Amino acid sequence: MKRTRLRNGLVGFLVVAVVLALAVLLGLFRPSTVAPGVQEPLTDAQTRELLPRGRELALAGNCMGCHSLPQGPGGAGGVPIDTPFGTLYSSNITPDKTYGIGKYTREDFHRVLRDGIAPGNRNLYPGMPFVFTHITRPEDIDALYAYIMSLPSVAEPNVANTGVFRLPVRPFMNFWALINFPDRQPPAREGASEQWLRGAYLVEGLGHCGACHTPRNVTMGVSFARSLEGGDVVDGLVVPDITANTLAKRGFSTASLSEYLRSGISAQGTAFGSMYTVTHFSTSAMQATDVEAIASYLMTGKDGQLLTPAKGPEPLPSASDTALQRGRLSYMSACAGCHGTEGEGIPNVAPPMNGNIAVIMASPVNLLTVILQGVPTQTFTGNQRMYAMPGFADRMSAEEVAGLASWMRAQWGGQGKIITAEQVEAIAPVKKTKTD
């Protein structure tokens, strides 16, 4: 008797679990959250009026940054996004009727940005930052729709994804969404200024800063509880913490941060890696008021006060230790010619090292990566540029690079931990073995 009841209970539980799983798989927990009234197409007059706003928002979202190859036609997709499970390729978002999104209705487009679901109930992978664009207001989604549909069509087929993404796994994204896709709202705060609200809306929404700057959990979902704390590795570089406290500690003010976003250049270093794409294509082209709003939101502390810049770290006493002098001499012989004996840099040639975030970060990965691999010549707003830095992987030994980084970090980064040759080798094989 007792056993039958137990068995029945178990069977019942299994049935419920299977039914629930099927319901999730079929997307029953992901109903459309698009605004009412978007079934009506936009009129020509509405479209025309919305265009400038759509252009600015598309810049804020850097849609073209991910959806265009550097040399390719704008919006035609094909940019690889590597994940541990395979490579995703961004899609063609031009209004081409065959290969692009030309057949998307206004409502389809809203559903994509709000819910991450494309026509035909096709779940998008979270390479598309819909967990961020979700908070975008209906009138702004309309503006983006108007703008994107006004772009030239490009008849470029989409590139097939690889790895796991070749399999029919899209329905399983519903499970992912169940854990990782909260119903977020545009940020609000009692007594907040218009500027703060605008900045918050852009940073937390279309701007999707957190897509890189907020760490991800084991299922690759955004850990919103640790918003903008950085620490993940993107394209081989550790993403910096951009919470207000940390930005202030690194010497940023609202003014200098917005100057950085507009130009790509700051006293804390120049944009490189993926952030260069952001400043180059997105924030440098946006309206000044929007960039200032972003900067002021980022610089606002938890108590709602704007934080002011702190002084950079003082040299640690250990920077003068005999053990670190080899590193100092390496700096003098290999780096000081461009970066200056005091780490002051040369405008339009080489960024300062004194106060540079790559030197200050607790993780040495970015500093070592740049020393070993160099940085190509980059152009910045207003005809500014930074000249190519050569990589030193084949000109210095791992011990030399380790000593160099250890001294730089003690001198300008407030970081006393000694870097080992193994840490250097872990980043890139170093050709030269003998030290002189």
Added chain:
Amino acid sequence: MSIEKRSLTLTINGQKVGPVDTPVGMPMIDFLHDYLDLTGTRFGCGQGICHACTVMEIQPDGVPIETRTCIFDAHFFNGKTLITIEGQAKRDAQGEVSALTPIQQAFIEHFSFQCGYCTPGFVTAATVFVESLKRQPVKRADLQSRIETALNDHICRCTGYVRYYQAVQDVALKTPGCVID
């Protein structure tokens, strides 16, 4: 404040130099000019951009590479082997130039340079490039673009690029084993 010095030893144009006490932070080009009176290496921008100050460094495996002398301090080259413009041509027992290198000869024949300020750098770059072709030949169709890439960093204020490139093409085509069809 006294100037911090370190001992420096290296090989330049086949001659052992040092050990000599050299200030920390002295660019290699100053060491060449002031300590060794090798003034053929040209100082242009001093910021690593124009490549006028380029000399040849012979790596331990014998492969030559280009290196700038304005941005690296003399000590960066401690223990290394360099060839400056003075060390390119063959010299007789009296130290007089007896035979130019094929690249030097070709630059003269093609009237490649005008004021000549950038020429030591171009000689170095072109020589390193032709040496690289001997190890890894290039298809004839790709030769021109490869020359452009190889010399691209070098700035010639007199804008003599075309004749430099033509001269290098000439040498590459005439040197056996550099170009394949």
